[in-house]
Amino acid sequence: TRSTRPKRLLRAVQKNATRGDPLSVISAIDHFCRHSEWAMNVGDEKGSILDSVVSELNPNTSLELGTYCGYSTVRIARLLPPGARLITLEFNPDYAAVARQVISWAGVQDKVELVEGPSGDLIPQMKERFGVETFDFVFLDHWKDRYLPDTNLLEECGLLRKGAVLLADNVICPGTPEYLAYIRNSPRYESRYFQSHLEYTKVEDGLEKSVFLG
Ligand SMILES: CCNc1ncnc2c1ncn2[C@@H]1O[C@H](/C=C/CNC(=O)c2cc(-c3ccc(F)cc3)cc(O)c2O)[C@@H](O)[C@H]1O
Ligand SMILES: [Mg+2]
Numbered sequence: 001t002r003s004t005r006p007k008r009l010l011r012a013v014q015k016n017a018t019r020g021d022p023l024s025v026i027s028a029i030d031h032f033c034r035h036s037e038w039a040m041n042v043g044d045e046k047g048s049i050l051d052s053v054v055s056e057l058n059p060n061t062s063l064e065l066g067t068y069c070g071y072s073t074v075r076i077a078r079l080l081p082p083g084a085r086l087i088t089l090e091f092n093p094d095y096a097a098v099a100r101q102v103i104s105w106a107g108v109q110d111k112v113e114l115v116e117g118p119s120g121d122l123i124p125q126m127k128e129r130f131g132v133e134t135f136d137f138v139f140l141d142h143w144k145d146r147y148l149p150d151t152n153l154l155e156e157c158g159l160l161r162k163g164a165v166l167l168a169d170n171v172i173c174p175g176t177p178e179y180l181a182y183i184r185n186s187p188r189y190e191s192r193y194f195q196s197h198l199e200y201t202k203v204e205d206g207l208e209k210s211v212f213l214g
Helices: 005-016 022-035 043-057 071-077 093-106 119-130 144-156 171-175 177-185
Strands: 061-065 085-090 112-116 135-140 160-168 189-197 204-212
Touching (some): 043 160, 043 189, 061 071, 071 093, 085 119, 171 177, 177 189
Parallel strands (some): 061 085
Antiparallel strands (some): 160 204
16 A cells, blocks of 8 residues: 555654654654654654643643644653543544554553544544543644634533643644634633744744633
8 A cells, every 4th residue: 555654654663663662752753754754743842842731730631633643642641640541533544543553652552542533523522422521631733724613612512621721733833813813812711822843844833822711
């Protein structure tokens, strides 16, 4: 079957990373994307901001929108305390298949539940089907024009607890104008912009961290 970039990325992980060692998986992907083929992972620079937000929050229940190859899934899961869990949503079956293998190569599969399907259908099922009460942390990194509708959906489904943190990738490049306008003007959120760069480049990009006030 035709080789794709995600499959070549997975091969680089299997070749260069040590099974059960999440940091070696993260650096193998960063090396591949820097020296072989650029790919839309959050990357090492924005990734360390993601790490600090997760470490400070110690979330029990986390949601990731847009798994892609599982790079940020591994970054988040490796920092979660025992018993904590990360649900990650991916609607492309080929990407999901690659991500599952990256996640298990890193040895974090016990903390991760990768669900295949569109977020718009899955978010309303979180309570009933996945036994979620509320999320402590949400990482948004899927189609940029879906950040706002999915945030509204999370609100409507009562899935955000007071103090829950939303962290959005790419608020500058490619950009998420409607999401930014909403979240920065809403009295229900306290937002802060973390300036950084588009993964593996010198182009400006950043993460928007927003605390839900209830
Ligand atoms: C339909 C909405 N619901 C969804 N539900 C579940 N999974 C979804 C969904 N949308 C998209 N996905 C998945 O998330 C991933 C999509 C991510 C979209 N990301 C980007 O477009 C992106 C793009 C860039 C970028 C920046 C500059 C460029 F020149 C070129 C690309 C950088 C990034 O960091 C990005 O995150 C895919 O795996 C896709 O299958
Ligand atoms: Mg991104």
